[in-house]
Amino acid sequence: MNSASSxxxxxxxxxxxxxxxxxxxxxxxxxxxxxxxxxxxFPLGIGANPVLxxxxxxxxxxxxxxxxxxxxxxxxxxSDFDDGSLEQYLLSxxxxxxxxxxxxxxxxxxxxxPLLIIAPLLGVLLDLPWDSIKILMLTLALxxxxxxxxxxxxxxxTVGLRRGxxxxxxxxxxxxxxxxxxxxxxxxxxxxxxPITAHLSMLVGxxxxxxxxxxxxxxAALRVSLS
Amino acid sequence: xxSRFFHQLGSPRYFYRFSGSLLPWLAVPxxxxxxxxxxxxxxxxxxxxxxxxxxxxxxIHVPSAWMSLFIYMVMAGAGAIALIWHxxxxxxxxxxxxxxxxxxxxxALITGSIWGKPMWGTWWVWDARLTSELILLFLYLGVIAxxxxxxxxxxxxxxTAILSIVGVVNIPIIHYSVEWWNTLHQGPTVTKFDAPSIDxxxxxxxxxxxxxxxxxxVVVVLMRARCExxxxxxxxxxxNELAASK
Amino acid sequence: xxxxxHMGGYAFYVWTSYAIALVVLVLNVLVPLxxxxxxxxxxxxxxxxxxxx
Numbered sequence: 001m002n003s004a005s006s007x008x009x010x011x012x013x014x015x016x017x018x019x020x021x022x023x024x025x026x027x028x029x030x031x032x033x034x035x036x037x038x039x040x041x042f043p044l045g046i047g048a049n050p051v052l053x054x055x056x057x058x059x060x061x062x063x064x065x066x067x068x069x070x071x072x073x074x075x076x077x078x079s080d081f082d083d084g085s086l087e088q089y090l091l092s093x094x095x096x097x098x099x100x101x102x103x104x105x106x107x108x109x110x111x112x113x114p115l116l117i118i119a120p121l122l123g124v125l126l127d128l129p130w131d132s133i134k135i136l137m138l139t140l141a142l143x144x145x146x147x148x149x150x151x152x153x154x155x156x157x158t159v160g161l162r163r164g165x166x167x168x169x170x171x172x173x174x175x176x177x178x179x180x181x182x183x184x185x186x187x188x189x190x191x192x193x194x195p196i197t198a199h200l201s202m203l204v205g206x207x208x209x210x211x212x213x214x215x216x217x218x219x220a221a222l223r224v225s226l227s
Numbered sequence: 228x229x230s231r232f233f234h235q236l237g238s239p240r241y242f243y244r245f246s247g248s249l250l251p252w253l254a255v256p257x258x259x260x261x262x263x264x265x266x267x268x269x270x271x272x273x274x275x276x277x278x279x280x281x282x283x284x285x286x287i288h289v290p291s292a293w294m295s296l297f298i299y300m301v302m303a304g305a306g307a308i309a310l311i312w313h314x315x316x317x318x319x320x321x322x323x324x325x326x327x328x329x330x331x332x333x334x335a336l337i338t339g340s341i342w343g344k345p346m347w348g349t350w351w352v353w354d355a356r357l358t359s360e361l362i363l364l365f366l367y368l369g370v371i372a373x374x375x376x377x378x379x380x381x382x383x384x385x386x387t388a389i390l391s392i393v394g395v396v397n398i399p400i401i402h403y404s405v406e407w408w409n410t411l412h413q414g415p416t417v418t419k420f421d422a423p424s425i426d427x428x429x430x431x432x433x434x435x436x437x438x439x440x441x442x443x444x445v446v447v448v449l450m451r452a453r454c455e456x457x458x459x460x461x462x463x464x465x466x467n468e469l470a471a472s473k
Numbered sequence: 474x475x476x477x478x479h480m481g482g483y484a485f486y487v488w489t490s491y492a493i494a495l496v497v498l499v500l501n502v503l504v505p506l507x508x509x510x511x512x513x514x515x516x517x518x519x520x521x522x523x524x525x526x
Contacts, residue, residue: 153393157386161376171369171390174362175397178404185411206400217393220310224385269491270477280481287494327501334497338490345486443498450505457512470516 009094010102017106020079031072031111032118038064039122050127057126058136058187064122065115065140066176069147070169072111076103076152077159077222086159087226096222097215104152104215112144128187135190139183142203149210150175156221179206237314239456240465246449253449257442264435272429282429284342290437291335292356294444295363296398298328302370303395306388315459316452318384321391322374323451327444329367335360355409359402366394380459 021028042060043053080086080103089099119140123133154172158164186199235241268286275282302324309317339357340350351357370387377383425433460466480487 153389157373157390158376164376167369167372167376170365170372174365174369174401175393177362178397178400181404181408185408202404213396217389221386221389224382224389227382227385274481279483281483281486283480283487284490287490291494330497330501334494337493341486341490341493345483447501447505450502450509454505454508454512457509457516461512461516466516467520470513471520473513473517 006094006098009092010098013099013102014106017103018109021106021110028110028114031068032114034071035064035068035115035118036122038067039125043126054127054129057123057128058132058184060126061119061122061136062139062143062180062184065119065144066147066173066180068115069111069144069151070172072107073148073151073155073168073172074165076107076148076155081159081226086222090223090226096219100152100156100215100218100222101211104148104218107152108145108148112140112148115144116140129191132187132191135187135196138200139186139203142200142207143179143183146179146203146206146210147176149214152218153214153221156218156225158225159222160225179203182206237316239315239460240463242316243453243456243469246453250446250449253442253446257439257446260435260439260442264432264439267435268432272432273426275429278346281342281345284338286432286436288335288338288342289433290440291331291338292360293437294440295328295332295335295360295367297441298324298331298444299363299366299391299398300395302328303388303391306384306391309384310388310392315456318381318388319452319455319459320448321388322370322384323448323455325367325370325374325387325391326451327447329364329371331440331444332360332364332367336364353409355406358409359405362401362405363398366398370394 039061042056046052046056077086080089090096092099116137119137120133123136128136151168151172154168154175155164157171158168161167182199182202186196186203189199190196236245264286268283272283274280302321305317305321305324308314309321336357339354339360343352343354343357344350370390373390374383374387377386457466457469478484478488
């Protein structure tokens with residue numbers, strides 16, 4: 001098939017997923033609420049000492065983002081698996097990685113982007129200064145797509161399993177760790193007034209790597225799961 | 228002739244017989260090397276000036292850590308072979324390696340922790356190497372968990388093959404990021420896991436134990452693989468004949 | 474000899490480590506051995522039962 005029709009398929013799939021998601025707008029809120037709730041748990045657990053909260057804010061928000069991303073991942077392939085569309089994607093003449101990319105982009109737009117938008121609120125809750133919040137949002141913008149991309153591999157591996165959600169975390173969280181390290185530390189380093197080009201380069205590098213390799217792995221995993 | 232050998236090796240029945248006859252030839256040198264390494268490490272090697280005799284734990288800790296990484300590579304490699312050539316033997320070697328690799332990772336972590344107590348006063352430090360080993364343990368446990376969750380063993384093997392390949396790509400990234408993370412909050416204490424230069428009398432037991440562990444891995448992976456193979460092939464004639472003859 | 478066991482005061486740490494290592498290594502050998510024996514016995518039993526029917 002020529003690439004023109006594959007890009008048409010990409011756009012079609014992306015639009016379809018976005019439309020379907022918007023029809024159930026309230027469900028889009030759930031990962032967001034989880035994100036805010038988890039972040040709010042930390043002051044409740046550690047005490048409302050503003051100095052302490054400010055010191056751990058970027059780590060807490062990023063861990064909450066990881067967990068919220070994890071929770072929402074199941075939706076990437078679940079409904080398509082249940083109604084048989086997933087098999088159709090595999091049978092179609094389009095490269096599966098292109099279709100996967102469309103689904104992952106939809107997932108990020110539905111769950112990752114809202115996290116990014118609501119992050120300033122969480123920064124305020126944890127007494128993060130505005131300059132740090134800007135850096136935090138930059139790292140989230142670079143990092144959350146990576147979370148969606150890597151997470152999709154895990155979902156593809158576990159989509160056929162009965163209690164796949166439990167295993168998904170075990171599979172995916174170790175792979176999330178580099179993103180967490182560079183992103184959270186970028187905020188901290190920037191707050192100390194030091195340059196963060198190294199951190200940002202690593203995040204961009206991870207994003208590029210994830211963009212190029214993970215759709216292939218996800219496609220292979222889908223084939224295995226549906227065999 | 229070599230390609231014919233590998234072709235034959237792909238047959239479970241041939242592999243079972245071949246590995247069975249190979250095992251004693253591997254087990255004996257393994258035991259010899261292990262005893263030699265232990266003797267050299269515990270008796271012959273001199274006491275360290277800084278760490279006293281507690282440093283002798285490295286003769287378990289370091290080879291275990293090396294094996295934990297090495298075995299993951301083998302597991303991913305076997306997984307790749309299984310995916311590309313659909314070789315049953317590769318599938319079986321891959322999953323057998325996962326359990327053994329996890330054991331070595333666990334051993335590296337525990338001995339690292341025990342060594343840390345007299346050195347730093349705490350049972351755990353977020354040292355770069357130990358943290359990387361911990362993450363590696365989770366990677367192994369993920370492979371094992373995924374394999375156990377899928378009913379059809381061939382599908383399970385292919386899924387875990389993909390997972391281990393993804394893992395192997397990530398291991399250098401994780402290792403680098405953890406090391407970098409560790410240097411950020413590093414206090415004045417230099418990590419004692421990094422000996423600046425190691426004396427030959429202390430190095431020899433390390434190399435002996437490393438070699439012993441490698442052979443040990445081959446022995447144990449073959450033993451596990453044979454079991455896994457029997458399980459998978461339990462409906463074939465050769466397995467039934469074998470069972471009847473016992 | 475006592476010196477050897479004493480390990481310069483670090484006896485607990487050194488010997489615990491080596492003991493755990495011994496347990497791990499021995500278990501990894503015994504488990505496949507036991508499994509193989511059990512597996513072959515189960516297969517033989519099933520075959521005998523199948524032949525009887």
